[in-house]
Amino acid sequence: MSTERIQVLVIEDSHALRTSLAALFEHYGHRVDFAADGRSGLALALAQPPDVLVLDLGLPGIDGLRVCAQLRQRADRHIPVLMLTARDTVDDTLSGFEAGADDYLTKPFDERELLARCLALSRRHRVGEVCVLQIGTLSIDRRSGEVRRQGQLIELQQTPQRILLELAEAWPRTLTRSELIQRLWGDEAPMSDPLRSHLYLLRQALDKPFQRAMLKTVHGIGFRLEADE
Structure with missing residues (x-):
């Protein structure tokens, strides 16, 4: 795996999956923050923009599509968004991209693929190049x-x-x-x-x-x- 270190924000309401992703990212030296609902996750992303946002669709409060759409409207920089969801139809995928997602991965997923996609997204939009x-x-x-x-x-x-x-x-x-x-x-x-x-x-x-x-x-x-x- 790459030695590159990134800051990841995961907005996911499943405690088990949050625990699993924390172990994955921290094992490779990446920093990770979490939010369990759409509203607090959006506020955190706007206040402390991550290198990559891993976003579940089925969230309490504000669903993932609305979080992504509002992020695109309100953020002063492009925050790469990887949607992570069990919804796997073509229409679901298109809805995610139309809301502003950069990538889309369906559950269940291979952890190595998730990590590789996050690294690829972070390289495309460097935090040092804010705008x-x-x-x-x-x-x-x-x-x-x-x-x-x-x-x-x-x-x-x-x-x-x-x-x-x-x-x-x-x-x-x-x-x-x-x-x-x-x-x-x-x-x-x-x-x-x-x-x-x-x-x-x-x-x-x-x-x-x-x-x-x-x-x-x-x-x-x-x-x-x-x-x-």
């Missing part, structure tokens, strides 16, 4: 809105910039077309193709000045970013 997402030579400052590629400032209109941020936060996962539309406009999406013109503008600014395209269309599914190095 900066970095993918290859692309950097996005969530607070200032500044976007740079290969050190070059990229000027974007509001909607193309929001599309880029959604894709960057989901990276390396593909966002479906419907998922992206829902995140941008909710239930008030334009009647015509709402993404076409904005994706064109994003490609013109993000990819045209460079040799390698980062914005990829996954035919029949949606869109994703591809690192350029």
Whole structure:
């Protein structure tokens, strides 16, 4: 296992599972905090942002989907969220991603896989880079809105910039077309193709000045970013 040490917050109402996860993370030298309900877990995540949040769905008070959605609205940084749940249908998985989850693991699970996924998520969103997402030579400052590629400032209109941020936060996962539309406009999406013109503008600014395209269309599914190095 990696010698990297991370801070993990587990929001889980099962005492037995909390005990098991405490032993797992502490065995490998990681720091771990716990909350047994959604409301206190959300407050702890906002007050002391962890490197990774392991989030159960079936929580008392506020369920995991609402915790994740509120975290995305209120946090001043991107906190990687791994949803851990017994709900294993495709619809359940999509609901988790639409709420803002970065990864999804169903119970029962292999502890080594859980640990590996947490480490992967922590590397993608370093705590030292509080508001900066970095993918290859692309950097996005969530607070200032500044976007740079290969050190070059990229000027974007509001909607193309929001599309880029959604894709960057989901990276390396593909966002479906419907998922992206829902995140941008909710239930008030334009009647015509709402993404076409904005994706064109994003490609013109993000990819045209460079040799390698980062914005990829996954035919029949949606869109994703591809690192350029």
